[in-house]
Amino acid sequence: MSEIKVRFAPSPTGFMHIGNTRTALFNWLLAKKLGGKFMLRIDDTDFARSKKEYEDAMRESLKWLGFEWSEEARQSARFARYDALRDKLIAQGRIYPCYDTPEELQIKRKRAMAKGMAPIYDRQALHYTQEDIAKFEAEGRKPHYRFKLNPGIIEWEDIVRGHCQYDAEKLSDPIIIREDGSYLYHFPSCIDDSDFGITHIVRGEDHVTNTAAQIQMFEAIGGKVPTFAHLPLLTGVEGKLSKRLGSLGVRELRAEGVEALAICSFLAKLGTSDAIEPYYSLDELAQSLDFAKLGRSQPKFDEEELKHFNTKFVRSMPYEAVKNRVNVSEEFWNEVRPNLNVVDDIKLWADICHKEVTPVMEDTTLTDLAASVLPPEPWNENTFNEWLNIVKRQSGKKGKELFHPIRKALTALDNGPELKTLLPLIGYEKAYKRLKGETA
RNA sequence: GGUCCCAUCGUCUAGUGGUUAGGACGCGGCCCUCUCAAGGCUGCAACACGAGUUCAAAUCUCGUUGGGAUCACCA
Numbered sequence: 217m218s219e220i221k222v223r224f225a226p227s228p229t230g231f232m233h234i235g236n237t238r239t240a241l242f243n244w245l246l247a248k249k250l251g252g253k254f255m256l257r258i259d260d261t262d263f264a265r266s267k268k269e270y271e272d273a274m275r276e277s278l279k280w281l282g283f284e285w286s287e288e289a290r291q292s293a294r295f296a297r298y299d300a301l302r303d304k305l306i307a308q309g310r311i312y313p314c315y316d317t318p319e320e321l322q323i324k325r326k327r328a329m330a331k332g333m334a335p336i337y338d339r340q341a342l343h344y345t346q347e348d349i350a351k352f353e354a355e356g357r358k359p360h361y362r363f364k365l366n367p368g369i370i371e372w373e374d375i376v377r378g379h380c381q382y383d384a385e386k387l388s389d390p391i392i393i394r395e396d397g398s399y400l401y402h403f404p405s406c407i408d409d410s411d412f413g414i415t416h417i418v419r420g421e422d423h424v425t426n427t428a429a430q431i432q433m434f435e436a437i438g439g440k441v442p443t444f445a446h447l448p449l450l451t452g453v454e455g456k457l458s459k460r461l462g463s464l465g466v467r468e469l470r471a472e473g474v475e476a477l478a479i480c481s482f483l484a485k486l487g488t489s490d491a492i493e494p495y496y497s498l499d500e501l502a503q504s505l506d507f508a509k510l511g512r513s514q515p516k517f518d519e520e521e522l523k524h525f526n527t528k529f530v531r532s533m534p535y536e537a538v539k540n541r542v543n544v545s546e547e548f549w550n551e552v553r554p555n556l557n558v559v560d561d562i563k564l565w566a567d568i569c570h571k572e573v574t575p576v577m578e579d580t581t582l583t584d585l586a587a588s589v590l591p592p593e594p595w596n597e598n599t600f601n602e603w604l605n606i607v608k609r610q611s612g613k614k615g616k617e618l619f620h621p622i623r624k625a626l627t628a629l630d631n632g633p634e635l636k637t638l639l640p641l642i643g644y645e646k647a648y649k650r651l652k653g654e655t656a
Numbered sequence: 657g658g659u660c661c662c663a664u665c666g667u668c669u670a671g672u673g674g675u676u677a678g679g680a681c682g683c684g685g686c687c688c689u690c691u692c693a694a695g696g697c698u699g700c701a702a703c704a705c706g707a708g709u710u711c712a713a714a715u716c717u718c719g720u721u722g723g724g725a726u727c728a729c730c731a
Contacts, residue, residue, distance in 0.1 A: 225731085226731090227730085227731055229730085229731080259731070261731095262730075262731085265730085314729095316729095317729090318728080318729060321728085321729085322728090325727075325728095328657080328658085328727095329657045329658085329727090330657080331657085332657050332658080333657075333658070334657080334658035334659070334727075335657075335658070335727050336658075336659095336727060337727090360729050361729095377660095377661075380660080380661095381660095382659070382660075383659080386658065386659050386660095386727090387659080387726095387727080388726095388727055388728095390728095391728075391729055392729095393729080394729040395729055396729085398729090400728090400729070400730080400731085401730070401731045402731095405731085420725090421660095421661075421724090421725065422724095422725055422726075422731090423725095423726095423731090424660070424661080424725070424726075425659075425660070425725075425726045425727075426726080426731095428660095446661095448661085448662080448724090449724075449725075451723090451724075485668085485680095486668065487668065487669085488668080488669080489668080489669050489670060489679090489680090490668095490669090490680085491668085491669095491679075491680040491681075492668075492680075492681065493680085493681095509669090511662090511668080511669065512661070512662060513661090513662045513663065513723090513724090514661095514662075514723085514724060514725095515667085515668060515669095516667065516668085518667075521667075521668095521681075521682085524681085524682085525681085528681095531693075531694070532694085553693095553694090554692095554693050554694040554695090555692065555693050555694085556693090604690095614690090615690065616690055616691075617690090618690070619690030619691070620690065620691070622690085623690070623691070629691095629692095630691065630692075631690095631691040631692035631693080632691075632692070632693090633692090633693085634689090634690085634691090635690070635691090
């Protein structure tokens with residue numbers, strides 16, 4: 217039994233977004249669950265659009281999300297390998313040159329569709345004469361190359377889609393090398409998957425048709441065909457949410473206070489029959505992974521829903537998960553947590569308890585009274601109730617009229633955690649001064 | 657248009673011939689309560705359409721409609 221290995225292969229042509237993240241997540245989770253390895257592969261064959269900046273940002277996002285990788289490769293460093301295989305397959309006639317221009321291909325495609333025919337490449341290039349080629353070269357045209365699909369039924373068992381099959385005759389020979397000699401996605405990807413021993417490929421279902429062609433490619437280069445899992449694509453309110461159009465960046469989400477694990481919990485469960493609920497460790501999420509629970513239709517991704525889920529996530533976040541990021545005690549965290557929107561909000565409450573607050577005075581008669589009967593420390597758990605009972609009795613106020621002015625004086629805010637929990641944290645000195653209207 | 661896939665509450669889904677069509681999120685109400693949260697209880701709400709098979713169809717078959725993917729010198 218060979219070792220399980222998956223890969224995440226972004227092209228550094230943009231920032232990490234929700235679509236990317238979902239693919240990376242499922243791969244990472246699968247590796248984790250099966251005890252396999254997760255590899256990062258930079259698919260930078262497109263010189264024109266690949267940028268170091270994007271690559272760095274991608275790494276940073278991956279780390280933030282918690283997807284550690286144990287191995288890394290970059291396609292631009294492997295051209296010699298691709299070239300060797302290319303030459304071999306050209307010699308075999310499996311890869312062949314074509315001289316059509318993009319415009320010509322476009323026209324052919326349109327014409328075929330208009331006639332109700334399949335818009336697949338007509339393989340005219342297979343019938344070029346010496347004269348044709350001489351003529352193209354004389355015109356200064358450079359060839360691009362296609363991979364020749366062998367006729368027959370191509371089939372595989374997909375982890376999420378079950379048995380899949382395509383008739384090669386109905387597919388177009390994929391272009392794998394551009395006119396300028398640079399490689400397109402398919403060919404290098406298959407070579408790498410084969411060379412690096414990738415056992416499982418988890419990706420969006422926009423790749424299903426590609427899979428048929430790639431299976432023949434794996435065979436042509438003498439590689440082992442991996443197991444595939446094609447995830448239904450996410451859709452948004454405005455239709456599809458492809459990885460290209462995916463506009464919701466991970467960095468933006470992070471800046472807004474959305475937790476990495478909230479994103480992961482949400483994406484891992486969206487479209488499954490499991491409830492979307494907080495997971496506070498990726499390991500635990502991985503154990504719950506089950507492709508059989510994935511639906512086959514395309515779930516809607518709603519940013520608002522994610523944000524909503526995130527606040528729920530934060531409000532029940534265990535101290536263990538935040539103790540390295542926040543500067544408060546476990547008790548403080550647990551008391552204030554249900555009132556937070558984002559983790560950073562904890563600072564607000566820490567400041568209210570420990571730094572200066574300018575009180576808002578609503579009923580000085582009441583707050584003066586409250587200050588005068590505020591018992592000296594040490595306090596115990598009953599102090600607050602005892603104190604408030606005295607204020608209540610002597611003022612004749614109760615309910616909101618009683619609590620609200622005290623809350624405003626103590627915290628300057630309309631709402632927040634229970635005053636009972638806040639008071640001991642504020643302490644006698646600050647509490648007394650604030651009740652008297654002084655900044656403290 | 658060829659090929660492939662999909663269709664159950666607003667959303668994500670369970671369901672594999674006989675169910676009061678279940679759950680989760682959201683939404684409404686109630687309780688708790690000084691507030692906002694949190695928590696507890698409760699309610700509303702769905703089988704795209706049309707034929708067929710069958711004693712019986714959300715479930716099987718065919719068709720229709722509606723979505724999506726792909727057919728790129730993007731990945």
